[in-house]
Amino acid sequence: MSTAPELTYADCVDRLRAAQEAAAALPAVLWEATGAELGQGLEVLGELSAVAEGAEAAITIDAVERGEPAATNPPVNAREWVAQHHRRYAVTGAGHVATVAQACRDPRHSILRQAVTAGRVSIATAAVILTEMRLLRPHLHPDAVDTVWHAYVTLGERHDARTVRRLRDELLARHGLDGEFDDSETRAKKGESLTLGKEIAPGLFEYVLRITREGRAALEAAIGPLTAPTPTPADEHGPPEPDLRPHDLRRAHALLAVIGHAQKAGNNTWSSTKVQVFVQITLDDLQRRAGAGSLLGGLTTGELVTPDTVRRWACDATIIPTVLNASGEVVDHGRAARLFTPAQIKQLWLRDRHCTYPGCDAPAAWTDAHHFIHWADGGPTDLDNAALLCGRHHTTVHTQRYHGWIQPGTNGARHVVWDRTRSAYDHALERLHSGHGRGSPSRLTDQPPHERPRAHRRASGDPHLRHP
Incomplete structure (x- = not known):
């Protein structure tokens, strides 16, 4: 039982002075204590x-x-x-x-x-x-x-x-x-910047990079696999050699390697999958665009991203979503094969030529393949449900909820049209659900991703792959 209520203020001060004296004398008598007693002290x-x-x-x-x-x-x-x-x-x-x-x-x-x-x-x-x-x-x-x-x-x-x-x-x-978490990411994007390099030593330049949580996740996913030490094994020509580079130096080399790989790719489509980003999100949050997704793996583990970011990444980045139901059980494992194939991307390059957002002529090599009807809402990964968008306008289309579609021209050519009315995408979904929508590449259903019929699966050769 505590004796505090029985003490007067003066008593408390006196005992505090005694505790102060004991703490001050403690270093001189540490030699008397056992190891366990040191821990107790x-x-x-x-x-x-x-x-x-x-x-x-x-x-x-x-x-x-x-x-x-x-x-x-x-x-x-x-x-x-x-x-x-x-x-x-x-x-x-x-x-x-x-x-x-x-x-x-x-x-x-x-x-x-x-x-x-x-x-x-x-x-x-x-x-x-x-x-x-x-x-x-x-x-x-x-x-x-x-x-x-x-x-x-x-x-x-x-x-x-x-x-x-x-x-x-x-x-x-x-x-x-509603929308506050998404808005925080949008506001943060306005602060993104990369300074011009400042020479801080002969031949050494310093850059200052400011990016959002989304950009950080993509950056860490890109350079993470390349930052591990790479010691040289022993062989008949010499003994093993450790990798003595400090961690920060390995990260710098990893970033330069990624840039070099992109430069070598030139105007070619990606010959391999893009950066892999692993994220966990509930089915309810994904469909309602509420809550948040949690990143998995690497330095960004546990950090959150908005549902709209998850949706945009899923268009043309190797996002691997683990979708959970209300009980926390896994109902769907995302796979990279949900993405547009290199062959499809080449066809999009031939059709669209550049970013399809009005007034933007960013080259095709700088674009993502965007789903008009998102995979989480039942849209398939095919050319009638796709358009090229540069990174900036891909973000704009998702955050503003713009809607696009393919429209035949007078000469038989097909081109992309964008309805840049805020929340046009949501109105299009309502029309599609009611069966009165503009020619849709797929019929939307009210079923969750893991229960949709095979018609919504992408022809990838994987019988277990569901394309929500």
Whole structure:
């Protein structure tokens, strides 16, 4: 049973001074301890540090509520009051303590106040939680705010501030207002940039690259397989040689190798599959364009991508989606054979010549093969359901939900037409479901991808491949 309620404030201060004296004397008597006892001592100090930090927050909250900072001579703010009385915070950190203390006075933050003053959440982590909630609150469903608070505090009790900060995307995807997670990716794209190389040493140039989570996933998938050390094995001509290149140097060499491969390809179609990106997403999220997909493999494991990004990648990149039902059971394993074949791409190059988006003449070699009716909505991978789009306009078509189709010309030539009305794709799906749509390459059904008939499967030679 705790004796805390039986102690007066003066008793607590006296015991804290005794604990301070014991901690100060500890280094001189470490030689007396066994290995196990050293571990025990560290555990006690860890618990003491956590409880002490909680007490620091409690004192600061109480002082602010009493108006102590303003009552000093001369008056000071909460941060200055903390710095005056706490040696560790005299130079830096006082602002965090004051900010957390001020925020904990808000009745809406009662759950955080309890966790901080009890020492379960550190002041640094509490400051991050407050920042994350301030950023997220305007984008959350009102009835999800309490749920998000509990999620942050629970995570903050078990992990550090960095881990708490990484929770933002998942909470936004699961509890944000409709379209907020997608909009965050769209806003982030406006910040993408690559600087001109700056010479930082004779013959050595530095570039600064800023890309979105989607771009990072594609980049890491492209260079990841090439970054592993490649030691030279022993043979009759010499002994083995280790790969002594640092990790960052191997990554630079991998990126240059990918660029070199692309340059050698020239205007030819890809002779092999494109970069493989593995992602896990629920069937419901994929069909409703809600929630998020979770990346698997490499440095980006666990990071989230929007459902629209999953749909766009699935047009012309080797995305390997693992689709789960509501019970978390795998209902469909994506396969690279869902993609357009090299022969189909060559035919698209001959037909479309370049990006089909109005006003864009990006060469065919820079384009993706886009599904007019997405595979997740029942569209087949055939030429009547395809058009070439450069990367920028491929993103535009998916995010704006534009719709396209093949239209015969007066001379018998066929060309692509785009309806650039926002959400035109959704209206086209409604017409197709009702049976009154424009000539569709495939009849849509209400069946999930793994239950659609063989007519929706791509002729790939794989009897187990389902093409949703």
